Amino acid sequence: MEDKRILYVSSEVVPYLAENEVSSMSYEVPKMINNQGGQIRIFMPRYGNINERRHQLHEVIRLSGMNLVVNDLDMPLIIKVASIPKERIQVYFIDNDEYFKRKATFTDEEGAMFPDNDERAIFFAKGVVETVKKLNWVPDIIHVHGWMAAMLPIYMKHYYKNEALFSETKIVTSIYGQSFEGTLDKEMVNKVAFDGVPVDAILDLKNPDYESIMKATISHSDGVIIASDNLSPSLTKFIESSGKPFLPFAPKDKFAEAYSNFYKTFVL
Numbered sequence: 001m002e003d004k005r006i007l008y009v010s011s012e013v014v015p016y017l018a019e020n021e022v023s024s025m026s027y028e029v030p031k032m033i034n035n036q037g038g039q040i041r042i043f044m045p046r047y048g049n050i051n052e053r054r055h056q057l058h059e060v061i062r063l064s065g066m067n068l069v070v071n072d073l074d075m076p077l078i079i080k081v082a083s084i085p086k087e088r089i090q091v092y093f094i095d096n097d098e099y100f101k102r103k104a105t106f107t108d109e110e111g112a113m114f115p116d117n118d119e120r121a122i123f124f125a126k127g128v129v130e131t132v133k134k135l136n137w138v139p140d141i142i143h144v145h146g147w148m149a150a151m152l153p154i155y156m157k158h159y160y161k162n163e164a165l166f167s168e169t170k171i172v173t174s175i176y177g178q179s180f181e182g183t184l185d186k187e188m189v190n191k192v193a194f195d196g197v198p199v200d201a202i203l204d205l206k207n208p209d210y211e212s213i214m215k216a217t218i219s220h221s222d223g224v225i226i227a228s229d230n231l232s233p234s235l236t237k238f239i240e241s242s243g244k245p246f247l248p249f250a251p252k253d254k255f256a257e258a259y260s261n262f263y264k265t266f267v268l
Contacts, residue, residue, distance in 0.1 A: 001260050002037035004268070006030070007139035009128050011146025013044045013091060015084065016055055017105065021178050022146040024252075025227060027084070029143065032256045034089055041137065043128045045120070045148060046080050046093035048103040057082045057093060063134050068126045070119050071191045075099070077127050094127035106148070106180065113180060117148075118188040118208065122195075125151035129160055138165055141267055144173040144221070147180065150213050151192070153220035158197040170267045173221040175235060177228035179210035211235055218242055223267045225259070 010026035017023050030040045046057070063079035078095035094100075099120045107113055114120070129152070132139070144152050153171045160166060185191075189205040204216040215238055218224055224239050224246040231249070239246050245266035250258035 001033050001263065003039065004033075004141070004263070005039045005137065005139045006033055006263075007128075007132060007137075007142045008040060008042045009142060009144050009149045009152050010042065010044050011148035012105070013042060016044065016050050016082075016091070017047070021228060022176050025174065025255075026145045028252065028255070029145075029259060030089060031087055032259065034087065036260060040089060041132075041135075041139075042089060042091045043131070044091065044093060045124050046078075046095035046100050047105045048101045049105065050093070052080070055082050060092075063131055066130060068123055068130065069195075070123050070126070071194060075123055077123075077130065079127075079131055092128075092131060094124050094131070096123060096127075099123055113182060113184070115185060118184040118191060121148050121151045121184075122155075122191060124148060125155045126159075128152060129155065129163075129166075133163070133165060136165070139169050141263060142169055142171045144171065144217070145227070146176065146178075147210060147213055150217040153217050154192065154197060154202060155195070157220045158201065159195050170222040171220070172223040172225060172263070172267055173217050174225040174227035175214055175218065175231060175239065177230040177232065182209065184208040184213070218244065223247075223262065225262065 008030045012023035014023045014027040030042055034040050057080045060079045060081050066077045067074040068077050075096050080093040080095055082091050153173060156171055188208045189202055192202055192205060193199050202216055204212040214235060218239060224244050226249045229249050247258060247262040
């Protein structure tokens with residue numbers, strides 16, 4: 001993987017948030033590619049429960065200041081950056097006071113999903129792409145982890161389809177068993193369609209529960225990785241019948257060779 005450019009876009013990344021299947025692999029996979037001589041960047045949301053002082057986040061003024069439109073509202077984009085200690089890996093944080101200032105990731109104190117999680121996911125996807133454009137850094141692969149990042153493949157295939165910068169970029173999505181209860185806002189499909197995405201391409205978003213969002217994401221990816229041993233039979237079947245190249249589950253102690261072979265053989 002030497003000199004290959006891979007952009008990792010994740011809902012959660014260790015050490016900035018607690019360790020779970022998504023946050024752990026969102027750290028381990030980039031670290032592995034970094035050790036193989038690849039060039040990597042990681043993007044994640046700057047949730048309000050990330051300790052900026054401890055992790056030494058700082059705003060990148062030249063990348064901040066743009067407004068992104070979400071559901072016909074202008075939302076200011078703030079970009080922060082930090083480095084993972086000892087790894088020489090830069091992490092970029094997508095921030096906005098309206099969407100990410102609250103001191104939690106996805107749910108309130110009662111465990112209820114935030115009602116604007118759909119808009120947060122749209123903002124995150126657009127924020128990542130607009131920032132990468134400003135960096136003028138062309139990824140060979142974009143690898144998506146976690147449902148908060150799941151709008152990125154959809155926006156890449158439609159909203160940004162004419163961006164010359166990404167004409168050769170391939171999208172890989174890791175699908176995890178880690179999900180959420182209930183659905184996101186039922187208006188989500190209309191909010192995405194507002195950005196010119198054809199409704200017939202995102203019919204799964206009409207009932208935006210976890211599995212439906214993952215199905216929409218899989219349909220817009222160039223390759224899929226089954227990242228959980230306990231993925232639901234229905235999602236597993238959908239991946240197997242999607243016609244997309246896919247990698248079956250590889251445990252953490254064996255994933256390195258499997259992932260890099262998948263990148264090289266089926267994606268690049």
